[in-house]
Amino acid sequence: MRLYLSILKSKIFRFFGRSLRVKDSWEGMPSQFHDMASFLNWFDAAKSVDESLRNAEIDWDGRFKQVEQFKFVPKKNALEIGFGGGRLLSQSAKDFGHVYGVDIHHNFEMSKLFLNSQGIKNFTLLHRDQIDSVPDGSIDFVYSFIVFQHFDSMDEVDFYLDQIDRILSTDGVAHIYFGKNQSDGIKVTSEKDFILRDCSLFINPVAMRDRVSTRFNVIAYSDVLPKKLNGDFGESVQAMILFKKQVNH
Numbered sequence: 001m002r003l004y005l006s007i008l009k010s011k012i013f014r015f016f017g018r019s020l021r022v023k024d025s026w027e028g029m030p031s032q033f034h035d036m037a038s039f040l041n042w043f044d045a046a047k048s049v050d051e052s053l054r055n056a057e058i059d060w061d062g063r064f065k066q067v068e069q070f071k072f073v074p075k076k077n078a079l080e081i082g083f084g085g086g087r088l089l090s091q092s093a094k095d096f097g098h099v100y101g102v103d104i105h106h107n108f109e110m111s112k113l114f115l116n117s118q119g120i121k122n123f124t125l126l127h128r129d130q131i132d133s134v135p136d137g138s139i140d141f142v143y144s145f146i147v148f149q150h151f152d153s154m155d156e157v158d159f160y161l162d163q164i165d166r167i168l169s170t171d172g173v174a175h176i177y178f179g180k181n182q183s184d185g186i187k188v189t190s191e192k193d194f195i196l197r198d199c200s201l202f203i204n205p206v207a208m209r210d211r212v213s214t215r216f217n218v219i220a221y222s223d224v225l226p227k228k229l230n231g232d233f234g235e236s237v238q239a240m241i242l243f244k245k246q247v248n249h
Contacts, residue, residue, distance in 0.1 A: 021152075021191055021194075022150070022151075022152035022189070022191065022194055022200045023104065023152050025194075025196055025197070026104055026105060026150060027104050027105055027106060028105075028106065029042060029105075029196070030042055030043075030084075030105040030106065030107040030110070031105070031106050031107045033107070033110070034110075036049050036110065036113070036114060036117075037049055037052075039085055039107070039110045039114075040052040040085040040087065040114070042084075042085075042197075043084030043085045043087075044056075044084065044085065044087060044146075049114075052085070052087050053087065053090070053118075055087070056087035056088055056090060056091050057091060058229050058230055059088065059091075059145060059229065060088055060091035060092065061091075062229040063145060063177070063229070063240075064092075064143055064145075064175055065095065067175065067242065069173055069219060069220075069242060070141075070173075070175075072171075073140050073141050073171070073172065073173050074140040074169065074171055074172070075095055075096050075097065075140065075141075076096065076097045076098070076140050076169075077096060077097065077098050077099070077100065077138055077139050077140055077141075077169075078092045078095070078096040078098075078099045078100070078139065078140060078141040078142070078143065079099070079100040079101070079102065079134065079139045079141070079142050079143075079167065080092065080099065080100070080101045080102065080142075080143055080144065081102055081142065081143070081144035081147055081148075081160055081176075082102070082103055082144055082145075082146075082147030082148075082150075083101030083102065083103050083111065083125065084103065084105075084111070084147075085110070085111055085114055086101065086111040086112075086114045086115045086120075086123075087114075088143075088145060089101050089111075089115060089120065089123055090114070090115060090118045090120050092141075092143070093115075093120045093122050093123055096122075096140070096141065097122065098122045098123070098124070099122060099123045099124075100123070100124050100125075100126060100134060100139070101123060101124070101125045101126065102125075102126050102127070102128055102130075102131050103125070103127070103128065104127065104128045108125050108127075111125060112125065131163050131167075134163075134167050135167070136166055136167060137166075137167065137168070137169050137170065138167060138169065139167040139168055139169060139172055140168075140169050140171065140172045140173075141172060141173055141174075141175070142164050142167070142168060142172070142173075142174040142175070142176075143174070143175045143176070144160075144175075144176050144177060145177045145238075146177065146238065147177075148160075148176060148177065148178035148179065148201065148203075149177075149178060149179025149199040149200070149201055149202070149237065149238060150179075150199060150200055150201070151200065151201045152188070152200055152201065153188060153201070154186055154188075154201070154203075156201075157178075157201075157203070157211075161211075161212065161215070164216075165215055165216070165245070168244070168245055170245060171244075172244065172245065173219070173242065173243070173244050174216070174242070174243050174244070175240065175241075175242050176240065176241050176242075176243075177225075177238045177239070177240045178201075178203055178208060178238060178239060178240070178241070179199045179200075179201055179202045179203065179237055179238060179239075180202060180203065180204070180205055180223055180237060180238060180239040181202035181203055181204045181207075182204075183204065184204050184207070185204055185207060186201070186202065186203050186204065186207065187201075187202040188200065188201055188202075189201070199237060202237075203239075205221060205222075205223035205239040205241075208221070208239070208241055209221050209241060212241055212243050213243075215246065216243040216244060216245060216246060217243060217244050217245070217246050217247070218241060218242070218243045219242040219243055219244060220241075220242045221239065221240065221241040221242065222239060222240050223239040225238055225239065225240060
């Protein structure tokens, strides 16, 4: 109920011309949820902890693990950009020796409680401003799902591309999903038009490929993806790109 009231409030704000900062909503809102189901629902629109776990397994296996290049990735360390409640970390931790999660919200304690409840111990949670503590060249797999579409500018995309360039191991791979713009270029939702939890950054897939290819080797990218893997729910608003370090970089 709290979530729906918050979304309604954001729509009222917009009606009266009051702006809602994208970053502020993702930083502060998770701290308002104190039961696990509501906390996870904020990030993943799941009605229960069990549903969140089922969706996590489907997404991890279907969107990351079954990709051909995944089998060749060293399995020492992985890092998730935008771990939210921790649902995908609960899956990646089973395949990697240690997993790092990076996010901007202020309720890491709930994420830790969730991961601990699943018996996950091999994880480290970091605020965005702490990502510099991750050693250079130490991460074998960087991944992100339904996160880049919620950034408020391309500056945030470039920030993470810089970090990926720094932390990715020689044989490592990055697998990033992002909101796609069907038109050319980049579209950013203004604070005035933003509704709580909506997407706010849309990038033309070719533009994203070209941006990434200036410093990485692009392995693959796709702009047509299913919204859900467990049924016919239409096309996703996301595109994806898979890349690695350039040789002699």
